[in-house]
Amino acid sequence: MAAKQRNNVSNKDKGKAPVKAPVVDAKSGALPSLGYLALIAADPLQIKVHLNVYFDVQNSSYDVAGPGHTIVAYQSEVFDEPLTTEVTCGDYKPVVSGCTPTKCGRFLKDNVFNATVIQTMINIIEKGMVFGGGAGGPSILDLASGAVSHGEQFISIFQAAKQNKQEIFNQKDRETFLHVKNTLKDTIEDHFGTKNLYLTAPTFFSRITDKPAKTANDIYWMPHIDRRTYGSFVYTSLVYLNDQGVDYEGGEFLFIERDDVTPGQQRTPTDSPDKYSQSIVQPRAGRMSFFTSGDENEHTVKMVTSGTRYAVTISFTCDEASAIPDPTFE
Numbered sequence: 001m002a003a004k005q006r007n008n009v010s011n012k013d014k015g016k017a018p019v020k021a022p023v024v025d026a027k028s029g030a031l032p033s034l035g036y037l038a039l040i041a042a043d044p045l046q047i048k049v050h051l052n053v054y055f056d057v058q059n060s061s062y063d064v065a066g067p068g069h070t071i072v073a074y075q076s077e078v079f080d081e082p083l084t085t086e087v088t089c090g091d092y093k094p095v096v097s098g099c100t101p102t103k104c105g106r107f108l109k110d111n112v113f114n115a116t117v118i119q120t121m122i123n124i125i126e127k128g129m130v131f132g133g134g135a136g137g138p139s140i141l142d143l144a145s146g147a148v149s150h151g152e153q154f155i156s157i158f159q160a161a162k163q164n165k166q167e168i169f170n171q172k173d174r175e176t177f178l179h180v181k182n183t184l185k186d187t188i189e190d191h192f193g194t195k196n197l198y199l200t201a202p203t204f205f206s207r208i209t210d211k212p213a214k215t216a217n218d219i220y221w222m223p224h225i226d227r228r229t230y231g232s233f234v235y236t237s238l239v240y241l242n243d244q245g246v247d248y249e250g251g252e253f254l255f256i257e258r259d260d261v262t263p264g265q266q267r268t269p270t271d272s273p274d275k276y277s278q279s280i281v282q283p284r285a286g287r288m289s290f291f292t293s294g295d296e297n298e299h300t301v302k303m304v305t306s307g308t309r310y311a312v313t314i315s316f317t318c319d320e321a322s323a324i325p326d327p328t329f330e
Ligand SMILES: O=C(O)CCC(=O)C(=O)O
Pocket: 034, 035, 206, 226, 238, 253, 299, 300, 301, 311, 313
């Protein structure tokens, strides 16, 4: 079933303005950013440079079929059994001792979540965008803070809902999200032989279209390492909610295999992923993908060139101090 058919949020919810909602400062706290914002948020001049560089990259789209580029999971393939890859753990260590995986790797599996779960997850993000969504390509709904893309800013949707006396999310939304989160947590714990993982921030839904980037927040195609970008991430998990190559073009997920990086050195954001081998995952509805969040798993998302891509990023830590409570959606 195509995303256009799945995406059946009622029209009565759409365009309910005027928006009365506090603007969230993009530089405060762990805001969702698909991995790039923390690298550049500190310096407005740098933002301009990166925007220019990445607008150029945008026009010379990555070559997913280039030499050294391997599609490890096609959208049309069905992995009923997990596809697992072990990789040598990178150098970069989290601040908290005892919270570093000894076994690093990647895991992918299909058909983990049924069509109702997937539809409910798409509805959650569409409901989150009731005030309009982002001005550029990606729109984000962060569950811990309620930050949601609104034009060129973030607003707090939970506060907006209270102020407008609107109930945006319901019990089914909450239960569905918790089911997905708990399934991911249990599978990660089983696979990596760890226990006591906690949800950490940001944990967010993303909706990406081919609209041109308007702000630094819109540059989602920058290679990044989640643990460096987000700090508390030890395991990153993704659930894809619709089909690459069917519901949208572009939007492939790339692991960038960096055998040239000196231990401890961070990749510079101006590097093009095309210079390196890539292991490519084409998103498929209901596909679960997770990996250790360290240097061993540098990655990016290829630019969406048409249609709408839906995904959710749910992140875990073993550091209780960085844990966030289960989202209440209010
Ligand atoms: O949506 C994806 O495929 C990846 C998103 C990502 O890299 C992130 O949330 O850090």
